[in-house]
Amino acid sequence: MLGNGKASGPRALTFEERQQWLAQLEADEKAVRWDLPDLSRFLMATGVRIGEALALYWEDVDLANSFVDIKYTVVRVKGQGLKRKPTKTAAGERVLPLPSWTVDMLQTRHDAAKEAGRPPASPVFANQDGNLRDPSNTLRALREARGTEGFEWVTSHVFRKTAATVLDDAGLSARKIADQLGHAKPSMTQDVYLGRKVVSWDAAEVLESILDKKST
Incomplete structure (x- = not known):
């Protein structure tokens, strides 16, 4: 299992902490102005990197079929400003099925x-x-929104760890979790396996309940 220990990197938010985190953001006018509640929901629902989330365009979203196509990340290029650049590795390019509540949230935004x-x-x-x-400015806003007590340990990586832990606890394979997160590992054989770009719908079914235990 993936575990929550600090020795293995950022820990995951528990179910109760996910609810508390979102409630804290919704009650913070600046966090709402920075659009942090929906961004946090999307990060937990997909496990994508923050640069990948900010690089997502509406043309990459298929609401009818409930998936997003992750192909880019946002970077700041000297002298040019913010740009969308392809993900660093082929594994980073992936099609992610979405939980139904995420589709509803994106439909409202669309x-x-x-x-x-x-x-x-x-x-x-x-x-x-x-x-x-700007990912850097967004990360700064997240740091401000987390406050000095309770959630001072929360970073953007925590949302990826949360999604991975929920998938792991549900018994999904390390390969499926790696595909969801855009990791090239764990196996060289599986890395070169054809047709791995489209992630299993199992992940979306599991992440359906990440914010609502009644969905399980």
Whole structure:
């Protein structure tokens, strides 16, 4: 099992902590202004890196079939500003099925984006101008929102660990979890296995209950 010990890196949020974290964000005007509640939900529902989440465009989202196509990450290029760049490895390119509650959340955001006149080639988690958000600034906002007590240990990596731990506890294989997170390992044989890009729907079924135990 993946475990929560500090020796293995960031620990996962428990079910109760997930609820408390989101409630804390929803009650924080600045966190809401920074769009941190929905971003946190998406990170936990997918296990993607924060740069990958911020690089997601509406044209990469298939709400009808409940998946997102992860192909890019946001980086700051000297002299050019924020840019979408391909993921560093082939394993980073993956199609992630979504839990139904995540689809509902994205549908609400998509309706608002359309009403605001934003095109398909625009970020799902945009800044106030509808453009790419700076990952560094977003991480700074997360640090401020977590406060000094209770959640001072929370970083963006915690959301990835949370998704991985929920999948592990449900008995998904290390290969499926690696695929969900965009990791090339654990096995060279499996790394070169054809057709591995599309992640199993098992992950979406498990992550359906990450914020609601009644869904299990």
